[in-house]
Amino acid sequence: MKKIIDSKLESEYNKLVESESILPIKITDFYKKKVQEEISKIGIGGPLYKSVIPTQEKISIKTSVETRDFVEENKHMPIEGVDYIIRKYEDRLVFIITDICFSHCQYCFRTYNLSKLQKSNLKETIYNKIEVLKKYLKQHNEVKEVIFSGGDPLSIGYENMSYALEELKDWNIRIHTRAIVYEPKVFDDKTIQLLKKYNVRLVFHINHPYEICEIVENKIKELYNNSIRLYAQFPLLRGINDNYIVLRKLLTKMDELHIRPLSIFIPDPIAYSASFRISFKRIIDIMNELNWNTPSWINSTRFVMDTTIGKVRYENIKKWEGNCITFSRDGQDVEYYDLDEGIDIPSDLNKLLWKERM
């Protein structure tokens, strides 16, 4: 591959991959071409670049309170010793069907847990995982929906997916994936028919309008034409989409493609995420700008934060003192620590939307 990262930075990053359990650099050829196009237009550090390539800021900017696992997935594993079933809600659970992704997102909030799983020698086969999951589901009739997550569930291949969907056909299945932007070809005819047969809900993670090129767009149309229900959720990220005009463009595009956006996520305060995070005050400003300046089919998308007590929104703020914001839900509180002052510098819109004249 033509060098798209400085060698010194790459070796510094690779050391952190080992010592700090963060995900190594991994990019599909499909996405790399887009990054290279972006570099040829604006140099390094654009929105697609930052999505998959570490920057000096990513490894050096830190804020005073950071954690490795803000949502505390470990506390929500209902079966002792089983780290691939996470349950926070009565009627649904998350099934980490794989720890493999097509590309590694630099902002990934699961970077620590995923990296550990990827390095583990104690990997379960998908067949064993499904057996354990089914046993649990049969004992818990209140769980109606299984959310395939990861890693990227589409990375398990057709045979495994076919087996998983057949075994779990008595439950509603939702699949969260970024395959559509990293490796759209996995949605081949066979796979589309499989998703259709089992009436799967597909939730795309698409962060920027330029991730929807013609190839991606055609694939989404194919899925829609096969009656597959399409949704989206994505994080609000500095350097990638931290301007309401970018969000408006992305949400408009999704609407044209019959994708129903569900949530915009506020990034967790995890280690090595400060370069992507936005001050809480500016998050509210972006949220208000989107609310005031766009029609409701755009601004109905909710801004949420995933926490150990479940998802919370602006309305859940109970107290805001200095850097600490307390959210309350179902009688439980959780503290969120804002970025230290001076870290959040809003992105240049011309850089975020480099294909158009702003």
Ligand code: SF4
């Ligand atoms: S695809 Fe999802 S799980 Fe994989 S690195 Fe990206 S954000 Fe993390």
